[in-house]
Amino acid sequence: MKNKRLIGAAAAVLAVSAALTGCSGSSQSQADGSKTIKVVYSDANSAALVSWFTEVTAEFEKSNPNITVDLEPIKGAVSDYYTKLALMNSNPSTAPDVIYEDSFQLKSDAEAGYLAPLDTNLAAWADWSQYSDSVKQAGQGSDGKTYGVSVGTDARALWYNKDIFAKAGISVPWQPKTWEDVLNAARTIKAAVPDVTPMNVYSGAAIGEGASTQGFLMLDYGAQNGGLTDSSGKWLTGSTGFVNSLDFINTVYSEKLGYGPQVTSSTTYSTQVRTQDLPAGKLAIDLDGSYIPQNWGATAAQPWPDWTNVMGVAAMPTETGQAPAQNSISGGWTLAVGAKTKAQDAAFSFISTALNKDNAQKLAIDYSLIPVRQDVSTDPAYLASNQNAAFFAGLIPDTHFRPATSQYSQVSNQIQVATEAVMTGQQSPADAAKAYDTAVTGIVGADNTTTGK
Amino acid sequence: MSLSSPSGRGVRLTSNAVLLLIALTFIAPLVWLVLASLNSTASLSAELPGTPTLDNFAQVLTPALSFVPLWNSFLISAGSALITVVVAILAAYPLSRFKTRFNKPFLYGVLFATGLPITAMMVPVYSLFVRIGLVDSLLGTIFFMATSSLPIAIWMTKNFVDGVPTSLEEAAWMDGASSMRTLRSVVVPLMRPGIAVVFIYVFIHSWGNFFVPFVLLLSPEKQPASVSIYTFFGENGAIAYGQLAAYSLVYSIPVLVLYVIISRGVGGSSALAGAVKG
Amino acid sequence: MTSSATTAADHPLRARRIGVLRARTLARSVPLLPAIVLIAIFLVGPIISSFYGSFTNSSLTGSAAQNPSFVGFDNYVNLFKSPGFPGAVILTVIFIFGSAVIGQNVVGMLLAALMRSGGRVVGAIVGTAVVAAWVLPEIVSAFAAYAFFSEEGTFNNLLSLVGIDGPNWLFTFPMLSVILANIWRGTAFSMLVYSAALQDVPPEITEAAEMDGASGAKRFFLITLPMIRGSISTNLMLTTLQTLSVFTLIFVMTGGGPGTASTTLPLLAYQEAFKFSQLGYGTAIATILLLVGAVFSFIYIRALKPEVD
Numbered sequence A: 001m002k003n004k005r006l007i008g009a010a011a012a013v014l015a016v017s018a019a020l021t022g023c024s025g026s027s028q029s030q031a032d033g034s035k036t037i038k039v040v041y042s043d044a045n046s047a048a049l050v051s052w053f054t055e056v057t058a059e060f061e062k063s064n065p066n067i068t069v070d071l072e073p074i075k076g077a078v079s080d081y082y083t084k085l086a087l088m089n090s091n092p093s094t095a096p097d098v099i100y101e102d103s104f105q106l107k108s109d110a111e112a113g114y115l116a117p118l119d120t121n122l123a124a125w126a127d128w129s130q131y132s133d134s135v136k137q138a139g140q141g142s143d144g145k146t147y148g149v150s151v152g153t154d155a156r157a158l159w160y161n162k163d164i165f166a167k168a169g170i171s172v173p174w175q176p177k178t179w180e181d182v183l184n185a186a187r188t189i190k191a192a193v194p195d196v197t198p199m200n201v202y203s204g205a206a207i208g209e210g211a212s213t214q215g216f217l218m219l220d221y222g223a224q225n226g227g228l229t230d231s232s233g234k235w236l237t238g239s240t241g242f243v244n245s246l247d248f249i250n251t252v253y254s255e256k257l258g259y260g261p262q263v264t265s266s267t268t269y270s271t272q273v274r275t276q277d278l279p280a281g282k283l284a285i286d287l288d289g290s291y292i293p294q295n296w297g298a299t300a301a302q303p304w305p306d307w308t309n310v311m312g313v314a315a316m317p318t319e320t321g322q323a324p325a326q327n328s329i330s331g332g333w334t335l336a337v338g339a340k341t342k343a344q345d346a347a348f349s350f351i352s353t354a355l356n357k358d359n360a361q362k363l364a365i366d367y368s369l370i371p372v373r374q375d376v377s378t379d380p381a382y383l384a385s386n387q388n389a390a391f392f393a394g395l396i397p398d399t400h401f402r403p404a405t406s407q408y409s410q411v412s413n414q415i416q417v418a419t420e421a422v423m424t425g426q427q428s429p430a431d432a433a434k435a436y437d438t439a440v441t442g443i444v445g446a447d448n449t450t451t452g453k
Numbered sequence B: 001m002s003l004s005s006p007s008g009r010g011v012r013l014t015s016n017a018v019l020l021l022i023a024l025t026f027i028a029p030l031v032w033l034v035l036a037s038l039n040s041t042a043s044l045s046a047e048l049p050g051t052p053t054l055d056n057f058a059q060v061l062t063p064a065l066s067f068v069p070l071w072n073s074f075l076i077s078a079g080s081a082l083i084t085v086v087v088a089i090l091a092a093y094p095l096s097r098f099k100t101r102f103n104k105p106f107l108y109g110v111l112f113a114t115g116l117p118i119t120a121m122m123v124p125v126y127s128l129f130v131r132i133g134l135v136d137s138l139l140g141t142i143f144f145m146a147t148s149s150l151p152i153a154i155w156m157t158k159n160f161v162d163g164v165p166t167s168l169e170e171a172a173w174m175d176g177a178s179s180m181r182t183l184r185s186v187v188v189p190l191m192r193p194g195i196a197v198v199f200i201y202v203f204i205h206s207w208g209n210f211f212v213p214f215v216l217l218l219s220p221e222k223q224p225a226s227v228s229i230y231t232f233f234g235e236n237g238a239i240a241y242g243q244l245a246a247y248s249l250v251y252s253i254p255v256l257v258l259y260v261i262i263s264r265g266v267g268g269s270s271a272l273a274g275a276v277k278g
Numbered sequence C: 001m002t003s004s005a006t007t008a009a010d011h012p013l014r015a016r017r018i019g020v021l022r023a024r025t026l027a028r029s030v031p032l033l034p035a036i037v038l039i040a041i042f043l044v045g046p047i048i049s050s051f052y053g054s055f056t057n058s059s060l061t062g063s064a065a066q067n068p069s070f071v072g073f074d075n076y077v078n079l080f081k082s083p084g085f086p087g088a089v090i091l092t093v094i095f096i097f098g099s100a101v102i103g104q105n106v107v108g109m110l111l112a113a114l115m116r117s118g119g120r121v122v123g124a125i126v127g128t129a130v131v132a133a134w135v136l137p138e139i140v141s142a143f144a145a146y147a148f149f150s151e152e153g154t155f156n157n158l159l160s161l162v163g164i165d166g167p168n169w170l171f172t173f174p175m176l177s178v179i180l181a182n183i184w185r186g187t188a189f190s191m192l193v194y195s196a197a198l199q200d201v202p203p204e205i206t207e208a209a210e211m212d213g214a215s216g217a218k219r220f221f222l223i224t225l226p227m228i229r230g231s232i233s234t235n236l237m238l239t240t241l242q243t244l245s246v247f248t249l250i251f252v253m254t255g256g257g258p259g260t261a262s263t264t265l266p267l268l269a270y271q272e273a274f275k276f277s278q279l280g281y282g283t284a285i286a287t288i289l290l291l292v293g294a295v296f297s298f299i300y301i302r303a304l305k306p307e308v309d
Helices: A002-023 A047-063 A076-089 A101-110 A119-123 A126-130 A133-138 A162-168 A177-190 A209-220 A241-254 A269-277 A346-352 A355-366 A380-387 A387-391 A406-423 A428-444 B008-037 B055-061 B063-097 B103-113 B118-131 B137-163 B167-174 B179-190 B191-206 B211-216 B223-231 B241-267 B271-277 C007-011 C013-017 C022-028 C031-051 C076-079 C084-118 C120-135 C136-151 C156-162 C173-200 C205-210 C216-228 C227-244 C247-254 C265-275 C279-306
Strands: A035-042 A067-074 A098-102 A149-154 A158-162 A197-198 A235-237 A283-289 A311-314 A327-328 A331-339 A397-402 A450-452
Touching: A002 B063, A035 A047, A035 A076, A035 A346, A035 B055, A047 A067, A047 A355, A047 C084, A067 A076, A067 A311, A067 A346, A076 A098, A076 A101, A076 B211, A098 A101, A098 A346, A101 A149, A101 A331, A119 A346, A133 A149, A133 B055, A158 A209, A158 A327, A162 A177, A162 A283, A162 A311, A162 B167, A177 A197, A177 A241, A177 A283, A209 A241, A209 A283, A209 A406, A235 A428, A235 B241, A241 A406, A241 A428, A241 C136, A269 A283, A331 A346, A346 A355, A355 A380, A380 A387, A406 A428, A406 C265, A428 A450, A428 C084, B008 B241, B008 C084, B008 C120, B008 C136, B008 C156, B008 C173, B055 B241, B063 B103, B063 B137, B063 B179, B063 B191, B063 B241, B063 C031, B103 B137, B103 C031, B103 C279, B118 B137, B118 B211, B118 C031, B118 C279, B137 B191, B137 B211, B137 C031, B137 C084, B137 C173, B137 C227, B167 B179, B179 B191, B191 B241, B191 C136, B191 C156, B191 C173, B211 B223, B211 C022, B223 B241, B223 C136, B241 C120, B241 C136, C022 C031, C031 C279, C076 C084, C076 C279, C084 C120, C084 C173, C084 C265, C084 C279, C120 C173, C136 C156, C136 C173, C136 C247, C173 C227, C173 C247, C205 C216, C216 C227, C265 C279
Parallel strands: A035 A067, A035 A098, A197 A283, A235 A450, A327 A397
Antiparallel strands: A098 A331, A149 A331, A158 A283, A158 A311
């Protein structure tokens, strides 16, 4: 009786196999006259983005009946999305036609031959004039060709809790003029409201890229002689701006104005800041992204409707208040066309539909992005959608984008190491900066570095 | 197997006490999962929810979030476990019963392959799948998952086959039965617990594997639960702990149930032990 | 699982058939074919390709993605020169030793032995509790362990019941936390293997020893353990090799930190290959990982001599 078990098992394998081959590979077919374009994007817990892509696709298919859009959201962490994109792009049969591409990966993906230049298409696109030069640059490869069209950007600034400020006797609206002003406010809060964390500057390795983008670079690009590269793209070593930025972090942590290592070393550091401590009124000042209110909206896990009254926002000042007085770091995503596409015009046509004024505005409102189209950023409906809209739009002229080269992620890792060494008191700012210089020279090669001031 | 000596009762009591203590230790980390899943404002602490609610479950139990991914997980895991078990039994039998010069290097090779970091080789695997047209195919993914568990499965199965005494096969051999027939009618029934262990082992591994299906499957509707669970890890640090816990339970319970069913089926009366007493 | 490889070696039929045509041997190996074909297609090819990749500067993005070039032993040289590497090797060995060799094996054996002398119901309860941790998908158990050891987590809640104010375990004792978590997650496997092995020990043997007045512990260490030596060595190898590539558990719990305090080789390889897109370099680390596994396996094979054929 039992001796039929193996045969049974084998038969089951065959049956499952047959069933599965039947349903696999069905989406690949391509009809004669019509085209199919494949659109991929990262579906990292953002319902707003999913519904935006779905709506845009429906609109596009309606106005282009001969084009079918194969929309592929990719789940998983954003870093896994990069990996999957690279794999898909490496083979013509799986390479997507339209790619939701992080501006930060764009240059190196263009170098890798994954992206198609869009210059010809853009020259014929009337809306291109709505984009400012700095935004256009964010979509350029190192060869000067344009590979991506920005869907919107973000910025970083000082979020502060007005209730705590009132308790500490600091008048609001608050706008510090120098780094020292920021530190002094934190010191005042520490003295007056002892049970809250005065200030958060993301630092250390646990938070990863956040320690660079939200933390260190917000200082370094606003420091005298700061910035990671010179105007020609060579990496700065021996820069005083770098040391001074680390010095700021040193002050925050050595004077215990920031979080203790137990929080900063946790892999859910930013979750604690955004979903627990800010709503609970346990953190006074947070140097953080323009998008953090999405943690408090009606669809969030724990909505916090009162944030609009409690949370104020101020620009991060430059080190000594030197021009342009404020600093910000921006990132953001673009739409790009895959280099292996057989339907470049259809793919670009999708992008131009997705980023027309209405759709770009919808994304800016629903996904809390800072719009990059001039007609959207001045649109009353957009300005009315977000109480901080005008404020963040005002940061964009002075914002900086991270050096989007393939080496940046390694350099950024060294920045995280340096901030951690300073934050934990293992190294002085000068020593940590020296270690960074050595590491960066090792990563990019001595030819690609230059000595800063 | 009861101990009837005077000290037996004492031994049993101590054993039970120690066992229960260990059981508590093992259950403790799971308490949070259960409590958080019933709490609409869950945090990382295990606290009793003020008003227990099933809201978290209501939110995750949708076709797109739960049912389709779980069904895919089932297809992938059951498919690869089945293939692995069948192929491993076929391979293990000759390896156990017939001595050839080929056995030793093969077994050491297989053993060594159990330690392969599969993640590190997914890039060439992807190119391979593209070349043979298996990307985005559930069946291809199943075969790859089966193969990646095959080394450890062959190793384990061979040990189980070794444990089946050959005396029982001799009768069948004498009757002139082929080795395959002997395998089917004598060996396999005797090593059912072993087969169950291998099946569960492969099933669980496939059920929890994120990277392989993530890389090899493109269509979102083919992705298993191990991939869709990432919906609950926020992009900008927002983690809905309650929903994450609820989804974790929804995602884990099928494997727990499977384990209970299979271990009930083979565990109680141990075919292996019975055969030894003969 | 037993060491009764002797049953195969002493196969009476085998003896009788000595000298039969070689073709016979070949025919007997036919059932091995499906395994060989699958492994050849899906594992051997990619392994060779990965190994070759560790001698190139291949990358997921950037210009090297288009035209990877052969760099000889550069990746390995750089790896050995890099300051983080020795630490990662040591942490990997500590992790294997603490969680697999000691933790899972000892606890698994203890459970298996106790379940033989304990009550049936208690055994079932304990078995279920231990297996539940093992059955959980890796990401779920990783997150459960993260919540358990976090500062406001269950572990500290329990400690506060007895008046201890526990630290943030993940920060203060990152390696201890991930080792304990891996013991929690992996012990079931050893328990199942050892339960099966102990079941195969003929009761007559231990009973005879009992007659001779040997104490329980003595019987266990002098008679039972040597009899299941084969299972022990197999299990040591399998748990070691599985533990070697543990990634998700550590990644979710500590992310390899604080600093690099829990960065084992798989985390280092992931960071280089996927975070920094240095595929070739990452594969070189994976190759070293395999070597570490080989060293452990070699030691077990030498020390315990499992009869493999």
